[in-house]
Amino acid sequence: MYEYHGWITVRDTAVDDEDVDRLRQIVEAIRLRIAQIASPYLLDLRWMNGEPFIHLGGFSNHSLSPDVLGLFEYVAVIAPGSYGLLHVHDDEDPGHENEVRVHRLVRGMLTQHAEELLSPCIPTLEDPITG
Numbered sequence: 213m214y215e216y217h218g219w220i221t222v223r224d225t226a227v228d229d230e231d232v233d234r235l236r237q238i239v240e241a242i243r244l245r246i247a248q249i250a251s252p253y254l255l256d257l258r259w260m261n262g263e264p265f266i267h268l269g270g271f272s273n274h275s276l277s278p279d280v281l282g283l284f285e286y287v288a289v290i291a292p293g294s295y296g297l298l299h300v301h302d303d304e305d306p307g308h309e310n311e312v313r314v315h316r317l318v319r320g321m322l323t324q325h326a327e328e329l330l331s332p333c334i335p336t337l338e339d340p341i342t343g
Contacts, residue, residue: 292320
């Protein structure tokens with residue numbers, strides 16, 4: 213099982229006063245990248261209150277191609293002021309089968325952490341199998 217939920221606030225730089233034309237170019241580049249991702253799951257890029265946001269989520273039988281994490285890596289490169297989180301539970305990930313992992317995007321850097329509020333999955337989220 214591969215479950216993921218994430219979001220990104222898209223920003224060109226960490227400065228609040230951005231070049232709107234440059235940000236629109238970045239968003240269009242991201243929109244093209246999203247169009248290349250063949251996913252039946254949630255993947256949404258939209259402007260809200262003058263700011264671009266990406267929301268994504270899905271649940272499949274096996275780990276997806278690197279497209280989901282690759283999108284975060286792509287945004288980190290072209291919009292290093294962006295920030296967001298991607299929560300992943302992959303029960304086929306050796307050594308992390310019973311964890312929810314968090315990929316954190318901040319200032320062009322993508323790092324991975326254990327999500328302590330949702331891990332270990334058993335018994336935090338699910339009861340152990342008995343019998």
